[in-house]
Amino acid sequence: MQDLSPKDTDETPNEVGAVVNLLPAGELDQLAQDTETDKSSKRHDYMRFYEHLLAPYRNQEFSFLELGVGLPSRRAPSLRTWKAYFPKARIIGVDIRPGARDFEEDRIHIEIGNAARPRFLKRVFRSYQPSIILDDASHFWSHQIIGFQTLFPMLPPGGVYIVEDVHTSFLAQTEGSQYADYSESFWSYFNRLQSAVVCAQRHGPTLSIEENRIASWIDAIFVTRKSVAVVKRQSPRRREWMSAPEA
Ligand SMILES: C[S@@+](CC[C@H](N)C(=O)[O-])C[C@H]1O[C@@H](n2cnc3c(N)ncnc32)[C@H](O)[C@@H]1O
Numbered sequence: 001m002q003d004l005s006p007k008d009t010d011e012t013p014n015e016v017g018a019v020v021n022l023l024p025a026g027e028l029d030q031l032a033q034d035t036e037t038d039k040s041s042k043r044h045d046y047m048r049f050y051e052h053l054l055a056p057y058r059n060q061e062f063s064f065l066e067l068g069v070g071l072p073s074r075r076a077p078s079l080r081t082w083k084a085y086f087p088k089a090r091i092i093g094v095d096i097r098p099g100a101r102d103f104e105e106d107r108i109h110i111e112i113g114n115a116a117r118p119r120f121l122k123r124v125f126r127s128y129q130p131s132i133i134l135d136d137a138s139h140f141w142s143h144q145i146i147g148f149q150t151l152f153p154m155l156p157p158g159g160v161y162i163v164e165d166v167h168t169s170f171l172a173q174t175e176g177s178q179y180a181d182y183s184e185s186f187w188s189y190f191n192r193l194q195s196a197v198v199c200a201q202r203h204g205p206t207l208s209i210e211e212n213r214i215a216s217w218i219d220a221i222f223v224t225r226k227s228v229a230v231v232k233r234q235s236p237r238r239r240e241w242m243s244a245p246e247a
Contacts, residue, residue, distance in 0.1 A: 023048045031084045037070075037077035039164075046164065049224050051085075053160065053231075057132065061088045065130035067115040067147060068137035069095035069103060076103035078136065083107055092128050094137070116143040118150040125154045134162040140179050141169065144186035148230075152214060157234040163190075167226045190228060194221055201240035206247045216241035 025041045028051035032040035039046045064086060069076050079093045092109045093100060101110045109128070113120040115137040133155065135147045144163055152161045169187030171177035196204040196215040207215065219233040 023052055026051045028081070028085050031081045032078075035077035035080045036074070037081050039078055039081070044164070044226060046224070046227050049222060049227070049229070050162070053222060053229055054132065057089070058086060059088060060086075062132070063090045063092060063128040063130040064132045064134075065092045065094065065124065065128060066134045066136060067094045068135070069093040069100040069110065072099050072102065076100070076108070079103060079108050090128065092124065092130065094124060116140070116146055118146060121147065121150045122154070125151055129156075131156055131159045132162070133160070134164065136164045139165040139168045140181045141185045142182035145182065145184070145189050148190070149210070149214070152230065152232070153217070155232045157232055159232040160229055161232070162227060162229045164227045166228055193218065196244065197221065201237070201244040206245050208247045212241050212244040212246065215244070
């Protein structure tokens with residue numbers, strides 16, 4: 001078999017071509033640094049990617065829902081960041097701790113409840129009709145799957161669903177990880193959907209009817225360190241969904 005492994009090379013990249021920073025840290029990252037949320041480039045470094053993806057929403061009137069408000073001592077830094085970046089948006093934070101209500105203010109709404117409960121999530125969705133949803137709550141495998149399965153189908157076309165701290169999928173049950181509370185990790189579940197999208201739902205893994213339907217609504221997936229973002233299509237790829245093999 002041909003050896004395709006990369007060879008050591010002394011070549012310096014970009015000696016000839018233009019050097020372009022496609023994903024620079026911008027205003028959203030600076031706002032995140034100001035509020036000291038760990039989403040900034042000082043820690044997880046998510047905001048460069050999110051700004052690239054979410055900038056078209058910047059001056060829109062819409063609702064942004066984040067699951068997980070954070071410790072009281074931190075004063076809801078991510079919710080305040082979204083409020084500053086999206087001047088016309090309504091920001092909704094969900095948390096299981098009643099104390100999170102303290103961070104309600106103009107354009108920031110707090111809902112108290114368990115983000116692992118589909119009925120609660122659906123009620124919150126119906127109240128605010130968010131276009132962007134970000135899951136930064138418990139990071140438990142089952143909760144991340146339940147959140148995505150419940151809320152992604154409810155998003156409008158052009159909506160975005162983000163799941164953070166996906167690296168918890170790689171912390172094993174066998175090592176006693178608190179996140180490993182289900183038979184399948186979020187990444188394993190998500191990767192099956194991703195495979196179905198990449199192969200246009202023809203030769204990929206066998207999915208349930210519901211999973212095939214979800215895959216047919218996925219327009220694009222952005223994956224970076226510890227975070228995935230999913231953009232919803234304007235309409236489903238009905239032919240793919242109808243002809244996909246089912247579990
Ligand atoms: C990582 S912190 C959120 C940080 C915040 N998004 C930020 O970036 O500043 C996670 C939050 O999720 C909340 N949480 C944990 N399990 C939850 C659940 N089952 N439902 C709702 N909130 C939960 C915790 O109380 C905590 O405040």
